[in-house]
Amino acid sequence: MMKWTLFTPELYYVAVASVFFICSLEKQADPRRLYRWAVPLAGIGLAVTVACARMEGFLFFDSYRVDLFSQVFKVFLALGMFFVVLVCNELQGIEPRKHGEFYFLLSVCTLAMMMLVSAVELLTIYIALELSSYSLYLLVPMRHRADEYVETGIKYFMVGATASALMIFGMGYLFGVTHTTYVADIVQKLPHVLHQPAALVGLLLALGGFFFKQALFPFHIWAPDVYQGAANQVTTYIATASKMAAAAMVIRFVGMSTGQSELLVQILVVLSVLSMTFGNLVAIVQKDIKRLLAYSSIAHAGYMLIGILCMTQRGYSSAVYYALAYLIMNFACFMVIIRVAPDGHNLQIRELAGLHKRSPILAMTLMLALFGLAGIPPTLGFTGKFLVFAAALEKGYLMLVIIGMINATISLYYYLIVIKAAYLLEPVREYPPVRVDPWTRVMSAALVIAMVYVGIFPDRFVALAEATVAVLP
Numbered sequence: 001m002m003k004w005t006l007f008t009p010e011l012y013y014v015a016v017a018s019v020f021f022i023c024s025l026e027k028q029a030d031p032r033r034l035y036r037w038a039v040p041l042a043g044i045g046l047a048v049t050v051a052c053a054r055m056e057g058f059l060f061f062d063s064y065r066v067d068l069f070s071q072v073f074k075v076f077l078a079l080g081m082f083f084v085v086l087v088c089n090e091l092q093g094i095e096p097r098k099h100g101e102f103y104f105l106l107s108v109c110t111l112a113m114m115m116l117v118s119a120v121e122l123l124t125i126y127i128a129l130e131l132s133s134y135s136l137y138l139l140v141p142m143r144h145r146a147d148e149y150v151e152t153g154i155k156y157f158m159v160g161a162t163a164s165a166l167m168i169f170g171m172g173y174l175f176g177v178t179h180t181t182y183v184a185d186i187v188q189k190l191p192h193v194l195h196q197p198a199a200l201v202g203l204l205l206a207l208g209g210f211f212f213k214q215a216l217f218p219f220h221i222w223a224p225d226v227y228q229g230a231a232n233q234v235t236t237y238i239a240t241a242s243k244m245a246a247a248a249m250v251i252r253f254v255g256m257s258t259g260q261s262e263l264l265v266q267i268l269v270v271l272s273v274l275s276m277t278f279g280n281l282v283a284i285v286q287k288d289i290k291r292l293l294a295y296s297s298i299a300h301a302g303y304m305l306i307g308i309l310c311m312t313q314r315g316y317s318s319a320v321y322y323a324l325a326y327l328i329m330n331f332a333c334f335m336v337i338i339r340v341a342p343d344g345h346n347l348q349i350r351e352l353a354g355l356h357k358r359s360p361i362l363a364m365t366l367m368l369a370l371f372g373l374a375g376i377p378p379t380l381g382f383t384g385k386f387l388v389f390a391a392a393l394e395k396g397y398l399m400l401v402i403i404g405m406i407n408a409t410i411s412l413y414y415y416l417i418v419i420k421a422a423y424l425l426e427p428v429r430e431y432p433p434v435r436v437d438p439w440t441r442v443m444s445a446a447l448v449i450a451m452v453y454v455g456i457f458p459d460r461f462v463a464l465a466e467a468t469v470a471v472l473p
Contacts, residue, residue: 187256293330314391
């Protein structure tokens with residue numbers, strides 16, 4: 001008999017999606033009532049996911065594995081959705097009549113990504129990835145006055161469909177050389193056949209689909225336009241939760257090679273260097289803060305890949321820690337964006353001028369988050385970069401670490417531009433006051449504490465990351 005309790009988090013999000021699907025059928029849905037439903041439902045979902053974190057087992061003819069690795073990333077995903085729902089009390093970027101569909105698609109996408117991190121069979125992985133992708137394809141053009149950003153939705157869909165086609169093509173190659181679609185069997189057989197071009201090409205093409213979700217160079221082309229064109233809350237979800245699922249799958253797929261292919265390592269090193277360098281250099285000239293964070297995400301995908309390409313337990317665990325750090329820091333940035341631009345418009349960096357006077361708590365949250373993204377101690381971003389670089393040095397990738405440190409220094413320049421606007425520039429015109437409700441104050445305080453505490457006392461979180469990757473086949 002199937003142990004259905006192993007599927008508890010997913011079943012819960014099926015129920016949540018059903019609730020919002022029914023709400024979306026109402027002709028006159030009340031946005032305030034939907035928000036009052038969404039916050040507790042998302043909070044309970046996080047609690048349920050945490051409660052199921054220690055479960056282990058297999059489902060659906062062993063194509064679905066529940067272990068600490070998948071459950072930890074499910075907690076990250078549930079945390080990401082909870083964060084996003086909390087900042088949806090002023091969902092001005094999406095028409096009120098579409099709020100039901102918004103929460104429905106958010107729930108479906110979270111469900112799909114939870115299934116993705118547990119899937120250990122190629123077709124199951126592909127179906128889960130497509131379900132999450134199509135939910136995002138629908139969320140992006142939901143923005144109010146979407147006709148101004150119609151190109152964004154089309155570009156996201158077209159590039160995503162191309163990445164999916166390449167990925168399923170690569171999976172076909174993997175099946176052809178290993179004669180199995182189960183990841184556990186592929187892990188055993190693939191290292192012995194990686195010298196064959198078909199095996200290496202298949203693995204790289206399969207990884208391409210997840211590199212697309214991560215916005216790793218050269219699969220990044222969608223990110224700046226989608227970040228800018230989507231509603232602020234949708235961009236927040238794409239920039240936080242969706243990156244967690246992509247990181248989990250890149251770790252799982254790179255781990256298939258068990259470090260047997262020197263060519264694969266070299267390709268990943270090149271992609272990491274290009275992603276870091278391109279993202280940081282282009283971010284310097286951005287004026288729209290969401291576009292700046294989009295190019296920043298391209299660079300951070302390169303940093304995370306440094307840990308993954310080491311193909312060691314320490315490298316994988318550093319990438320898991322980095323994923324958690326990125327989730328917290330990025331959400332802090334987007335929370336400030338949403339509060340400073342409550343009407344949902346795209347925030348320009350100059351609009352942050354004088355933020356420390358208009359809202360000291362938001363200015364401090366933004367400053368710490370940007371310091372973390374730049375890798376300044378004592379934030380958790382510094383610890384994340386330290387762990388990733390230490391894992392690379394242990395493998396002898398000194399030049400890669402030097403390039404990474406140079407890029408981190410470059411990134412400090414454009415992060416300081418944003419901090420300068422918030423603290424040193426005087427507004428050229430009077431901007432509307434920033435309304436900070438008690439919930440926002442609590443969230444800001446919690447994020448500030450988390451960014452400092454996890455950075456200074458990372459031991460428990462590093463131990464959790466190490467235990468998370470120890471269960472990988």
